[in-house]
Amino acid sequence: MTALNIAYGSPRRLSRLTGTLSAGGRIGLLVLIVLLLLSAAAPLVCHHSSRETSGPPLAPPNAAHWMGTDDLGVDIWAQVCFGARISLLVGIGTALLAGLGGALAGILAGYCGGWVDRILMRLIDILLVLPDLPVMIVLAAFFGPSVWTVIGVLSAFSWVFTARIVRARVLSLKQRRFIQAAETYGAGPLYLMRRHFLPEIFPLVAVGMIRLAGRAIVAEAGLSFLGLGDPTSRSWGFILHHALSFPGIYYTAFWKWWLLFPWLALTLVVLSLALIGKDFENIADPRMRSH
């Protein structure tokens, strides 16, 4: 229920939430907030352009370029800051789209039952057994590489996780006494949804969305890393791809800044999201704590 309170988030409630987070969850939240601020204030915190040459090529970290420069002399700190925008956009976009879509599908399947449920469940079964990355590679190539198609493809594949959990919860809720009591008192579907289903479902969806965001960021990085992402958006995965395409990368020390910093950024985000997700799972469903 605590997770629910963020939705109506007053500062006091937010502080109560951070109180319930574990140390790992707090560090994760801190890292994410710092990254969000950095990406939002990217033009302010970066003195150099993220696209244009601003120094000597392949300079190691120094006072002017404190993360060094790449083979074209482009500042890496600026690339990492602006790259954060892409990664976070993909993560948040996919989480919202797939989380809300999945919740809607789950509610529909669980509440309506019948043929709606059967069709949705078949669809979910099919999507679940398909290995996602090969399909994503093919689809991303097919839709043409752009950030929005990456978000679309990722959402099309990941809504199933939320949908399944939500459907199961709705089904079990429908059997509960208080719902049946409300129905006998003449509560309509909309009232039931607003007062009884949504408050119960929201924590589940919130947990699911954090997981989805992590998966999406990793998937986008993977696609870009393969060179199949959006070439105009310099995401972290694209920086890795660009660095690895440099012929001498393995035989020189350039990787110590060119690869290391985008790598660190990606790893930090993924781990932070995982830590927060774990905590939210415990809050939303204390039974999972035993694992």
Add this chain to the structure above:
Amino acid sequence: MTRQRTRRLLEYLFTVWIIVTLNFALPRVMPGDPFLYLSTDQGQEIARFSEAQQDYYRRQYGLDRPLAQQYAAYLAALAAGDLGYSIYYNQGVTAILLQRLPWTLLLVTAAVALSALAGCLLGSMSAAFRGRALDRWLYPAMIAVSEIPAFLLGLLLLFTLAAGWQLFPLSGAMTHFAVYASLWDRLADIARHAALPVLTLAIVRTGGIYLLARSSMAAVLARDYLRTARAKGLHPLHILVRHTLRNAMLPIVTRIFLSLGGLVGGAILVENVFAYPGLGRLMREAVLVHDYPMIQGIFLLVTLTVLTANYLADRIYGRLDPRIRENAAEAR
């Protein structure tokens, strides 16, 4: 029971049909046209095919016929095991796939075996010493490890162990132009090249199996029948093998089959990190050059393999332990 099993099988066949049809449809609506440019190599003048040549090639590959006819021809060829002719590699797709498949299989099987072994071992130790120092350190470490994406870990290993300390070769599956004195030298070379990709995939998967093994072992260890077994004075090894492991392994075995889909995704990326000549690297190359038949072939092979593994997992569930049939759908 039998009816349910037939229904499951029909569902899987339906999924196969969808994949086969998707496979037919997708490359035909992909942007780009393999017959447009003769050469777009870097630094070279871009050379275009003439109209007549384009028409000739379209006819040659049957791309000028109506879609329904193309579809029928595609299904017929597929049934005969013919995946078409690669436009870019100038060779039959099936032949190329058979050439590359062993490398991917080597990586995947070695990684599955290693991670299952390590995960079960560590998980059992953690469960046995639950709450002690070992468990307290291992558990969060394994959670962190299980969350790191395979290709990021691969990059780390590549640049520290291979590029930095030069303990392992940087890329490929064998040394180029090497002449081997014996079969052992050859195998050693292959093992040295496969070591890092296998290690990457194995480490990433160990985390998940560890977590499952730990909770599964802990659940079994708390059971009354183990106390009974001890009270009867059975040999500890006998208790461990016959009473504990046998029960705790059930969910792990099925998980290994079920997570094959994720492993395939990881393998594709990791192969590209290490320039390992398996299916994943082939797939990337094929997508970059718009080699339609090649993409179709790999996509089909990979998805059908994963589907088969999932189907087997479904069947094994019921076989191994009737109790978990209910949870089977939720476990994933």
